[in-house]
Amino acid sequence: MDNRPSFVMVGIREDVVFGADVRLVQPVNLYGCMIGDGCFIGPFVEVQAQVVIGNRCKVQSHSFICELVRIGDDCFIGHGVMFVNDLFANGGPANGNRALWKGAVIGNHVSIGSNATILPVHICDHVVVGAGAVVTKDIVEAGVYVGNPARRKEGISDF
Amino acid sequence: MDNRPSFVMVGIREDVVFGADVRLVQPVNLYGCMIGDGCFIGPFVEVQAQVVIGNRCKVQSHSFICELVRIGDDCFIGHGVMFVNDLFANGGPANGNRALWKGAVIGNHVSIGSNATILPVHICDHVVVGAGAVVTKDIVEAGVYVGNPARRKEGISDF
Amino acid sequence: MDNRPSFVMVGIREDVVFGADVRLVQPVNLYGCMIGDGCFIGPFVEVQAQVVIGNRCKVQSHSFICELVRIGDDCFIGHGVMFVNDLFANGGPANGNRALWKGAVIGNHVSIGSNATILPVHICDHVVVGAGAVVTKDIVEAGVYVGNPARRKEGISDF
Numbered sequence: 125m126d127n128r129p130s131f132v133m134v135g136i137r138e139d140v141v142f143g144a145d146v147r148l149v150q151p152v153n154l155y156g157c158m159i160g161d162g163c164f165i166g167p168f169v170e171v172q173a174q175v176v177i178g179n180r181c182k183v184q185s186h187s188f189i190c191e192l193v194r195i196g197d198d199c200f201i202g203h204g205v206m207f208v209n210d211l212f213a214n215g216g217p218a219n220g221n222r223a224l225w226k227g228a229v230i231g232n233h234v235s236i237g238s239n240a241t242i243l244p245v246h247i248c249d250h251v252v253v254g255a256g257a258v259v260t261k262d263i264v265e266a267g268v269y270v271g272n273p274a275r276r277k278e279g280i281s282d283f
Numbered sequence: 284m285d286n287r288p289s290f291v292m293v294g295i296r297e298d299v300v301f302g303a304d305v306r307l308v309q310p311v312n313l314y315g316c317m318i319g320d321g322c323f324i325g326p327f328v329e330v331q332a333q334v335v336i337g338n339r340c341k342v343q344s345h346s347f348i349c350e351l352v353r354i355g356d357d358c359f360i361g362h363g364v365m366f367v368n369d370l371f372a373n374g375g376p377a378n379g380n381r382a383l384w385k386g387a388v389i390g391n392h393v394s395i396g397s398n399a400t401i402l403p404v405h406i407c408d409h410v411v412v413g414a415g416a417v418v419t420k421d422i423v424e425a426g427v428y429v430g431n432p433a434r435r436k437e438g439i440s441d442f
Numbered sequence: 443m444d445n446r447p448s449f450v451m452v453g454i455r456e457d458v459v460f461g462a463d464v465r466l467v468q469p470v471n472l473y474g475c476m477i478g479d480g481c482f483i484g485p486f487v488e489v490q491a492q493v494v495i496g497n498r499c500k501v502q503s504h505s506f507i508c509e510l511v512r513i514g515d516d517c518f519i520g521h522g523v524m525f526v527n528d529l530f531a532n533g534g535p536a537n538g539n540r541a542l543w544k545g546a547v548i549g550n551h552v553s554i555g556s557n558a559t560i561l562p563v564h565i566c567d568h569v570v571v572g573a574g575a576v577v578t579k580d581i582v583e584a585g586v587y588v589g590n591p592a593r594r595k596e597g598i599s600d601f
Contacts, residue, residue: 129307132308146445150451151452167488170344186327186488203508204363206398208396212359212394215409239557288460293468293469312503327486365556367556402573
């Protein structure tokens with residue numbers, strides 16, 4: 125076959141709205157999103173359209189923030205964190221039918237550990253999500269949540 | 284030390300066989316593989332030699348598809364999905380001894396959630412693998428599979 | 443807003459110390475670390491300052507090795523493996539207060555499966571960590587460890 129693929133390069137599309145004093149490490153793939161004052165975005169990160177990230181957040185390397193996600197202020201998104209907006213509700217991907225997508229809503233002062241996976245849930249303020257956790261349900265109480273599926277961790281943290 | 288490393292750049296090697304109408308986002312690292320008609324490949328993806336991907340599949344950002352994997356038609360591979368072909372059967376990596384490698388075989392209409400990990404198993408048609416799941420055994424019945432290790436999810440899906 | 447972010451590009455900073463015969467695939471982001479003889483570093487990898495990697499190790503694509511981690515000889519770090527040095531001990535990120543960081547110490551002949559997450563633990567020689575595992579406690583006995591949190595796997599390995 126002599127087919128050649130069509131391609132675009134990652135980059136920062138002109139429609140990204142940056143607050144003041146944002147620092148980032150290229151290559152990143154950012155488009156249609158808003159990123160607040162004083163944020164840091166690490167390398168190999170993709171942030172999709174209609175994402176809103178508050179002020180003073182860090183998004184570390186290798187993370188993916190999907191369309192519709194909203195993140196508050198002073199949040200830390202670790203390395204390799206993946207957000208999900210498509211629950212495959214009909215047994216497969218929504219294939220661009222945005223009516224089937226839901227975006228996670230993350231409060232303020234939320235810290236998400238590396239390699240965590242965040243389904244389209246609400247997470248309240250002052251929550252820590254442990255590294256490698258899979259958050260499948262809303263978190264409505266401040267605390268530390270670990271495991272797959274993520275559950276509240278009682279007692280002294282050693283995650 | 285004055286040692287300098289030797290290096291190559293990621294890219295699309297000349298031996299990749301593309302179907303018609305493939306779209307991709309660079310940078311990607313593709314070599315020795317076949318990618319079917321109408322596929323989409325996201326950024327920061329690596330697809331190794333001897334991989335065969337069917338028609339109308341999407342492979343999202345940050346995923347890694349290792350040598351010997353075969354994927355059917357109309358599949359969705361989420362973000363940060365890692366395939367594994369080396370079970371460290373002798374207590375460590377096979378170190379290029381391909382006799383010790385096994386490749387996953389994925390059916391048609393299979394959707395794999397973000398951050399999932401797929402050991403060298405067979406997955407039948409019409410399966411959904413939840414985000415963050417680790418699939419360690421063959422899946423021979425259509426349905427939704429979640430957790431680490433992945434198990435069939437009964438009842439209404441809320442993964 | 444007309445704010446423009448400040449940015450740097452990934453790359454290999456001049457202060458990286460390489461042993462002999464290191465091979466790598468760009469793009470990588472390496473700075474302030476030591477990488478031993480005969481190592482291989484895959485694409486989309488970041489290795490931070492003060493990391494020491496021994497001889498004959500492989501670090502596969504998409505992995506992140508954070509500040510303070512030490513890795514012995516003949517280790518295999520799979521794809522998408524994330525190391526963690528900040529336990530959010532005060533309910534959030536240490537924000538550069540290195541007194542709160544702890545680095546993992548990995549022995550010799552340790553193989554870590556893809557998508558695994560490694561908290562700041564000690565792992566002894568001749569350990570296999572299964573793909574997708576989350577290692578939250580020290581491993582002091584050779585063997586195979588799987589799951590979230592990782593536990594010793596008894597009997598014949600089929601991870």
